[in-house]
Amino acid sequence: MKSVFVICLLALISVYQINARVLSRCDLAREFKxxxxxxxxxxxxxxxxxxxxxxxxxxxIRGPGWDGSFDYGLFLLSDNYWCNKGTPGKQCNVACESLLLDNVQASVDCAKVVYYYHGFTAWQSWYAFCNGKLPDLSECFTNSSSVL
Structure with missing residues (x-):
């Protein structure tokens, strides 16, 4: 049974990898803004x-973790708490597969739910790489009237 799950997961990953979009720092900043x-x-x-x-x-996609969970999308949101495999559910009321789409809206919406409950401390990477060492995004908006 476990091998069937792994085969299905690999098939799902290959479908979404074809449509993958990798965003640079400035691409992320501009899209979010x-x-x-x-x-x-x-x-x-x-x-x-x-x-x-x-x-x-x-x-x-990252996983499986020590508890068998997988993390999905730009913010690597866990299927243990935030998304449900196959159908909308859990805290974000979203299917995990929706977090893998090129349209980042589902990932952003779910990340905001996580933030509501836990703040930036929900992400270990925030402690290690972001807390007190935030990127300067001003170069991403040099042709814009907005100032960060």
Whole structure:
């Protein structure tokens, strides 16, 4: 039974990998800002987390973890708490596969739910790479009137 699950997971991963989009630091910043998802103050935190969790890969999957869980999408959100395999569910009420799409909206919406409950401390990468060492995103908006 376990081998059937692994085969199905590999098939799913291969389908989503074909449509993968890898976003640079500035691509992430511009996409998040364009959608109006995060404040200018918090934008560097979100970009830093996405860079260090998934390397900007919209279809990133990590796992299985020690508990058998998998993490999905730009922010590597766990199927133990935040998403449900196959159908919408858990805290974000989203299918994990939706977190793997090129359209980052589901990943952003779910990350905001995680933040609501735990803040940036929910991501270990934030402690290691972002806390007090945020990226300067001003170069990403040099042709824009907005100032970060």
């Amino acid at each position: 364009q959608k109006g998802e995060f404040t200018d103050e918090d934008l560097p935190n979100w970009v830093c987390i996405a860079e260090h969790e998934s390397h900007g890969n919209t279809s990133a």
